[in-house]
Amino acid sequence: QRFSCGTVTVTNVYNIVEYELYCPVCKDIVKQPVVLPCQHSVCLMCASEVLVANGYPPPDLPPEPNSPASTPNTRSPRPHPPSPSMPRSPGHGTYPGRRRKEGPPLVMMFPCVTCRRDVELGEKGLTDCLRNLTLERIVERYRHTVSLGSVAVMCQFCKPPQALEATKGCADCRANFCNECFKLYHPWGTPRAQHEHILPTLNFRPKVLTCPEHDQEKLQFYCRSCQRLLCPLCKLRRIHGGHKILPVAQAYQALKEKITKEMNYILSNQDTVLAQITQLESAITQTEVNSVSAREQLAQSIRDLTAALAERHASLTQALESARQKRGEALAAQVAERRSLMEHAGLMAFTQELLKETDQPCFVQAARQTHNRLNKAIENLQHFALAADPSFRHFQLDVSKELKLLTELNFIQAPLAPVIDTQRTLAYDQLFLCWRLPQDSAPAWHFSVEYRRRGVVPGGASRGGIRGGLAAARWGWQRLDEVSGSSAVIDRLEMDSVYVLRVRGCNKAGYGEYSEEVYLHTPPAPVLNFYLDSRWGLHADRLVVSKEQRCARSVPGLSLLQAADHALTSCHLTSDLLVGDVAITQGRHYWACSVEPGSYLVKVGVGLESKLQEWFHLPQDMASPRYDPDSGHDSGAEDALDSAPPFCFLTMGMGKIYLPQHSYQHHSNHGNGIRDPITNGNSPSSPTGLTYPLPPRLGVSLDFEKGRVTFYDAHSLRPLWEGHVDCSGPVCPAFCFIGGGALQLQEICNVIKFLTFLLHAFLQELLLE
Numbered sequence: 001q002r003f004s005c006g007t008v009t010v011t012n013v014y015n016i017v018e019y020e021l022y023c024p025v026c027k028d029i030v031k032q033p034v035v036l037p038c039q040h041s042v043c044l045m046c047a048s049e050v051l052v053a054n055g056y057p058p059p060d061l062p063p064e065p066n067s068p069a070s071t072p073n074t075r076s077p078r079p080h081p082p083s084p085s086m087p088r089s090p091g092h093g094t095y096p097g098r099r100r101k102e103g104p105p106l107v108m109m110f111p112c113v114t115c116r117r118d119v120e121l122g123e124k125g126l127t128d129c130l131r132n133l134t135l136e137r138i139v140e141r142y143r144h145t146v147s148l149g150s151v152a153v154m155c156q157f158c159k160p161p162q163a164l165e166a167t168k169g170c171a172d173c174r175a176n177f178c179n180e181c182f183k184l185y186h187p188w189g190t191p192r193a194q195h196e197h198i199l200p201t202l203n204f205r206p207k208v209l210t211c212p213e214h215d216q217e218k219l220q221f222y223c224r225s226c227q228r229l230l231c232p233l234c235k236l237r238r239i240h241g242g243h244k245i246l247p248v249a250q251a252y253q254a255l256k257e258k259i260t261k262e263m264n265y266i267l268s269n270q271d272t273v274l275a276q277i278t279q280l281e282s283a284i285t286q287t288e289v290n291s292v293s294a295r296e297q298l299a300q301s302i303r304d305l306t307a308a309l310a311e312r313h314a315s316l317t318q319a320l321e322s323a324r325q326k327r328g329e330a331l332a333a334q335v336a337e338r339r340s341l342m343e344h345a346g347l348m349a350f351t352q353e354l355l356k357e358t359d360q361p362c363f364v365q366a367a368r369q370t371h372n373r374l375n376k377a378i379e380n381l382q383h384f385a386l387a388a389d390p391s392f393r394h395f396q397l398d399v400s401k402e403l404k405l406l407t408e409l410n411f412i413q414a415p416l417a418p419v420i421d422t423q424r425t426l427a428y429d430q431l432f433l434c435w436r437l438p439q440d441s442a443p444a445w446h447f448s449v450e451y452r453r454r455g456v457v458p459g460g461a462s463r464g465g466i467r468g469g470l471a472a473a474r475w476g477w478q479r480l481d482e483v484s485g486s487s488a489v490i491d492r493l494e495m496d497s498v499y500v501l502r503v504r505g506c507n508k509a510g511y512g513e514y515s516e517e518v519y520l521h522t523p524p525a526p527v528l529n530f531y532l533d534s535r536w537g538l539h540a541d542r543l544v545v546s547k548e549q550r551c552a553r554s555v556p557g558l559s560l561l562q563a564a565d566h567a568l569t570s571c572h573l574t575s576d577l578l579v580g581d582v583a584i585t586q587g588r589h590y591w592a593c594s595v596e597p598g599s600y601l602v603k604v605g606v607g608l609e610s611k612l613q614e615w616f617h618l619p620q621d622m623a624s625p626r627y628d629p630d631s632g633h634d635s636g637a638e639d640a641l642d643s644a645p646p647f648c649f650l651t652m653g654m655g656k657i658y659l660p661q662h663s664y665q666h667h668s669n670h671g672n673g674i675r676d677p678i679t680n681g682n683s684p685s686s687p688t689g690l691t692y693p694l695p696p697r698l699g700v701s702l703d704f705e706k707g708r709v710t711f712y713d714a715h716s717l718r719p720l721w722e723g724h725v726d727c728s729g730p731v732c733p734a735f736c737f738i739g740g741g742a743l744q745l746q747e748i749c750n751v752i753k754f755l756t757f758l759l760h761a762f763l764q765e766l767l768l769e
Contacts, residue, residue, distance in 0.1 A: 021139055024113040025050060029139060034129040037121065039227075040114045041132045047110065051125065056108055059126050127212050130219075130229065140201055153200035157181040166200040176200045222251035320395050327388035334387040341377055414512035415505030416441035424487075426697075426715070427499070427520035428592065428746055429527035431490040435503050435515060444505030444512070449480040449488045454498040454519070496524040521717040524710070525588035525701050530580035530733060532745065551744035552578055554737035576737040583609050583730035584704055591733060592699040592714040592746035597655040599741030605649035606702055606709055609730045612647070648709045648725040649736065652694050659721045660689040692720075697746060702731065714746070 023030045025046035033041040042050075052058050108121040121128065155166045155178040166176035170186070172195040177185065186192045211217040211231035219229035225243035235245060246254075266273070340346025347370075354370055357363040421434040433449060480488055483503075493499065498521050502514045531549035554576045584606075595602050651658045697714035707727040711720045725731065735743055 018142065021135070021142060029142075030132075030135060033132040033135045033139075034126060035132050036110060036112060036119050036129060038112050038115050038119045040112055041135055042113075044126065044131075047126055047129075050110065051108060054109075054111065056125065130209055130212065133209065155181050157185065168197045169200045171196045171198050220248050222246050222248050224251075316397070320392075323392070323395065327390065330387040331390070337377075337380070341381070347373060347377065412507070412509045413442045414509040415444040415507060417513040418447070418503050418505060418515040420501075420503070420515055420518045422518065425518060425520070427493075427522050427717075429491075429523075429529075431493065431499060431501065431520055431522075432487065433490070433501055433503065433518075434487045436486055437505060441505075441512075442507060442509070445507045446482040446484055447486075447488075447503055447505050448511065449483050449490070449501065449503045450477040450514075451480075451490055451499050451501045452477050453494065454500055493522050495522055495526065497522050523590040523592075523699065523701070523717070524712075525590040525703070528580075528582070528584070528589040528591045528733070530582045530591070530745075532578045532735070533581045549581075550747065551742070552735070552737075553742040554740055577612070578735040578737070578743075579609075579612060580733035583732050584702060585730050586704050588701065588703045590699060590701045592697050593735070594697045594744050594746070595652055595694065596742035597694055599653050599737075599743070600739030601651060601653040601737075602741045602743060603649040603651050603734075603736035603738070604698055604700065604711075604743075605647065605734055606700070606725055606731050607647035607649075607734045608726055608728070609732045611726075612732060612734055644707050644724040644726045646726045647734070648723040649734070650698070650711050650721060652698075653738075653741070655694050656691045657694045657698075657720070658689055658691050660723075695720075700733070704731065 018029070021029045023033070023043045023046055024040070025042050030041060030043050032044040034044050034047060035041055036047075048059055108125045109118040110121050111117075112119045153166045153169075153176050154163050156175050158164050158178060158181060164178040164180075167179050168182050169176045170182070172192075173185070182197070186195060209219050209229065211219060211234060214231050214233045217231035217233055219231055221230040221232070221235050222228075223230055223235075223240055223243050223245050226240065229248065230240065230245065234240070341348060351370055351374065354363070354367060357366070416438050418435040418437055421436060424432070424434040426432050431451070435447075437444060480490065488503075490499075490501075498519055500517050500519055502517045504514045505512045532552050533549075593604060595604070695713040695715060698720075699712035699714035699717065701710045701712065702708075702725075703710075704727050707724050708722065709725050710722045712718060713720060737743075
């Protein structure tokens with residue numbers, strides 16, 4: 001029903017609100033409602049019956065307010081403590097020296113009808129559930145306004161023959177009085193005169209809520225973490241240590257302001273509510289119409305199947321009848337032939353007459369054909385076989401596949417939730433998302449990719465605290481519609497941000513379920529796109545760079561073996577240098593690469609362009625500790641604090657990565673959000689550093705103005721190590737091979753998208769062929 005704001009009466013309002021007063025169990029107006037941990041309210045008696053039906057012992061409950069045993073002396077403001085048959089928590093109600101009960105405590109689970117799930121009540125069951133006094137007051141006002149306006153509540157202290165109608169109720173005495181009895185039991189000048197009088201009622205409630213565990217203790221605090229009211233004694237418990245606890249007055253004011261704002265927002269958008277109601281009613285009408293249409297289509301489809309089956313049945317029957325006729329004719333001819341071999345019939349009779357011929361020329365002329373027929377008859381007689389198979393074994397239908405198809409006959413299904421390929425999904429200059437459909441999923445015509453940004457920094461905290469979290473929550477889902485294939489590229493992203501992505505398929509049945517959400521962290525700086533350059537390598541004959549100049553391999557060959565043969569005591573390792581074909585002169589930049597786990601030693605980092613050229617053209621300085629950024633000491637330690645080193649490398653090889661501990665601790669700045677390096681309790685460490693398993697991809701970020709280099713696990717963007725580098729001149733990405741090894745730069749997503757497109761087109765051509 002719709003009501004205009006100016007014509008709604010009080011009765012209409014209460015008729016509308018009556019739905020909110022029903023108990024979800026008994027479907028009647030609630031009586032003595034208690035609040036479950038899921039914040040839903042049910043009748044106390046209904047909750048008790050549900051627990052008993054589920055095998056729990058019956059709790060000790062107070063009598064119903066309208067029962068004969070409900071007198072002012074026996075009513076209780078809340079449920080009684082659990083009976084001795086119900087186990088109590090070992091942590092409550094025990095004293096020093098008292099022996100605790102054996103066995104684990106019984107935790108009661110209540111099947112909430114509204115939530116449609118089991119709610120844990122705890123060890124004490126309904127005893128820990130507070131009464132919903134606010135709901136009781138609303139029910140009381142509703143009863144007086146609608147239901148019980150003409151029903152009299154009688155005085156409980158008048159004698160039965162002269163019982164008068166009650167005019168007042170006493171909340172302290174928990175009884176109803178007429179005027180005379182009220183004055184009699186509440187004389188002036190006595191403490192009873194200060195009792196609170198209320199309207200006559202059949203359901204007396206306590207004035208205030210008290211703690212169910214600490215009798216007569218008022219609930220003066222509210223725990224935001226547990227979302228429970230606490231008394232001063234409950235507040236001191238260890239379980240609430242570190243929780244956000246507010247005075248109940250402050251929680252009351254805050255919650256009241258929120259509810260008022262929310263109510264005002266809904267009231268100010270009544271046109272939207274009415275429009276949505278209209279839309280829902282139209283949807284209900286369309287549902288009925290479309291269901292009738294779908295039912296007709298279903299009947300037509302069954303009729304088409306029946307017609308096709310009848311047509312096929314007629315065709316198969318005709319084929320069977322034709323085979324029967326042919327086989328019958330063949331067998332009948334064979335029977336006639338055999339009957340002609342009888343003594344006085346057919347061929348035998350003719351032969352006997354032929355033998356009576358005495359004219360020799362005539363006999364010879366006539367007997368040749370008979371002779372051939374007799375030879376053939378003898379041969380058939382000696383090698384008898386049926387002219388046709390009477391079994392019809394080949395005319396039996398195998399309908400197992402058809403029966404399976406008919407059994408599985410169902411309406412068209414939307415695609416199942418796609419599975420995200422986490423190995424190929426990555427975040428680089430853009431987000432590259434890959435997925436696949438499950439094997440038993442219906443095919444998808446196209447996909448819808450949705451993504452949104454989260455306000456999260458690498459440490460995992462919300463950006464901007466609570467306000468940042470609310471701002472992040474306002475980021476709605478953005479969508480890429482009608483995506484063909486099984487991958488998508490998302491651009492126009494913000495740096496150093498976490499994006500949430502999900503995908504779902506669509507076909508004639510509509511959209512299917514969403515995939516599991518995947519979180520991708522964008523790089524902390526713009527991606528630097530460059531190619532490898534080996535113009536400075538000292539042993540270019542051993543260095544193989546791909547045509548695309550994105551990957552390289554160092555292969556120690558004959559020259560290294562000859563150099564080792566001339567040395568009697570040791571073999572000096574030689575190195576190959578690769579640099580980027582661009583030099584960085586300003587700003588922040590990020591790039592990523594992957595090192596083959598079987599590589600011997602590979603150094604990844606940055607360095608001054610001039611110093612790199614000088615270093616690798618003077619091999620005698622290569623072993624100097626002063627220029628080895630991973631060494632444990634520095635021969636120029638006296639000026640190390642004044643100037644940054646010209647190089648900054650991380651060394652990795654044989655499936656490990658070496659993180660210099662002292663350099664990170666010296667240069668780290670936790671205020672900038674850089675976390676401690678990834679460590680593992682099983683990782684071997686030393687005073688100078690530690691080793692860690694080599695990540696699949698290594699990310700490098702250079703802040704030219706600050707002269708700071710940060711190395712990341714490119715898959716999760718977790719910082720591994722941070723160092724400084726001299727940025728007084730152009731700085732180049734640098735890669736150094738010591739021994740055999742291989743390295744590949746991370747392809748930008750546009751190239752990946754192009755290659756994926758080519759692969760998809762090639763597969764389509766194969767399918768067409």
